[in-house]
Amino acid sequence: MSESPSPSSPEKGKILFVDDEENILRSLQRLFMDEEVEVFTAPSGAKGLEILAREAGVGVIVSDQRMPEMLGVDFLEKSKAISPQSIRILLTGYADVNAAIDAINRGGTFRYLNKPWNDEELVQTVKGALQMYRLLSENKRLTAIVKKQNAELKKWNTELETIVQEQTTELRKSYESLRVINGRLRANFKNTIVAFSGLIELRDKRMRTHSRNVAEVTVNVAKQLGLESEEREIIMVAALLHDIGKIGIPDLMLAREAEQMNFAEREEYLLHPVRGQAAIDRIEELREAGLIIRAHHESYDGNGFPDGLKKGDIPLGARIIALADYIERKIRKAMGARGFEAVRKEVELQKGIFFDPKLVPVVLAQAEAFYKKIRPRTDHIEIELLPGDLQEGMEASRDVFSGTGILLLTKGTILAKPSIMLLKRYYELDPGTQGVFVSVKE
Incomplete structure (x- = not known):
């Protein structure tokens, strides 16, 4: 008997019946005439293998066991190599349990049915097998999609990781470049302040290094008090520029002490802290230092100038600079190691009047260490x-x-x-x- 497929439809499941008796094949075809399936028949195992090799997607293979050229078990085993996903069913005219077990073990048979079969049972069994094939095929298709997507995802992750690493490297380079630039800007800023400080001292050569000495002592005190680096820097700038307002004072006045000035000169002198603040107020980064400069001649008891602030109302930086400035001016007139002791006694007498009592021991200690270092x-x-x-x-x-x-x-x-x-x-x-x-x- 030659194979006789029913009309083809891509939507239909495919079934292959293999039996050496033509009337059985016709009976099987009739059983599935009303089902949405495509039926192929083969009179031998060899012909069945040819159909499987030619026709892709055969979902169910139903084979007789007793055939002259090739037993059903052998055929089903060979069919597994050609169409591994197909669901296999064995038909046998004898109650041969061994053949059925052999078919299951060797050919991966789904189940076996006895001849003569029950039509309803056979149809339902084949339809169930076809549904299982479809589920397995769909599962295989979805698994392939997931596998492909996982591979693509892995590739994307690898590419993303590479991109992230490249961007991280670039960001690190940019950060390092910005850090270097920022360091240069800060160094230039500090050097500019130091240069301004030096220009101020050119007006009064007697006071060369005065602002730098005051600044060093002041910064050391700020460190000792545990102030943050940003606050220390503001105080350092204020210390370096605390006399900037004196630029507008006439040379003759600079040569005199405040107590030697007449009334008009005294009034002019009292303006220099305000002028100092005004001189740098246009530079936003220096405004906090300007507030300290304005207040560095305020007295702890409230009798200072220009605003008559007292105690805690005077900025901390101004209270430190006032002390360091006073010590620096006095130490220039003192001689030898005993000179500092004389200055110490003067400062102690002014505790609570001009100077913050809590700051006096700290500033004196740092000033003594500093002047000992440069002696x-x-x-x-x-x-x-x-x-x-x-x-x-x-x-x-x-x-x-x-x-x-x-x-x-x-x-x-x-x-x-x-x-x-x-x-x-x-x-x-x-x-x-x-x-x-x-x-x-x-």
Whole structure:
């Protein structure tokens, strides 16, 4: 018997019947005439294998066991290699349990039915097998989709990770670049403030290094008090610029102490803290320092100027600078180690009047340490060197000025590469009349 498929439809399930008896094949075809299926028949196992090789998507294979050329068990086993997803059913005319078990083990048979079969049972069994095939096929299709999507997702994740790593690297580079730029800006800002401070002191050569000394003591006190770095920086700027308002004071007045001035001169002098604040108020970053500059002549008891503030109403930075400024001015007139003790006694007498009593011991301690550091060493000698002969680690034994009187380096500074480069540059731009004096051990 040749194979005789029913009309093809892509929507229909495919069934293959294999039996060596033509009348059985016709009976099986009739059973499924009204079902939405496509039926293929083959008179032998060999013909059945040909159909499977040619026709994709056969969902159910129903085979007789007893056939002359090839037993059903053998056929079903071979069909598994060609169409592994197909659901296999064995028909046998004998109650041969061993054949059925063999078919299940070797051919992956779904179930077996006895001949003669019950039509309803056979139809329902085949339809159930076809539904199982469809479910397995759909599961396989969905699994393939999931697998493909997982592979794509893995690829996307890998690409995303690469992109994130690249962007992270770029961000890190950008951050590092910004950090370097910010560091340069901060250094330039500080250098600009120091330069302004030096210009102020050019007006009164008696007070060279005064602002820098006050600033160093003030910053050390702020550290001792545990102030945050941002607040310390504001106080440092205020200390360096605390006398900026004196730029407008006539030279003759600068040479006098406040108590030596007449009434008009005194009135002019009292304006310099306000002028100092006004001078830098246009620069937003300096406004907080301006408030401190305005208040650095206020007295703890409220009798200072320009606003008559007292106690805690006076900014902390102004209270520190007032003390450090007073000590610095007095220490310039004192001589030797005993000089500081004399200054200490004067400060103690002004506790609670001019100065904050709580700050006095802290400021005195830091000032004493600072002036002891810059005091000439008895176990060292002083030598004069050109900038090209300077070495890192040397200590400046005198203040260093440019030819036009700009302070370049303060006494006691330990030379580092940047400071040596600064001196070399200035000795080319504005050469001094002498070299750099350094202190070396005998």
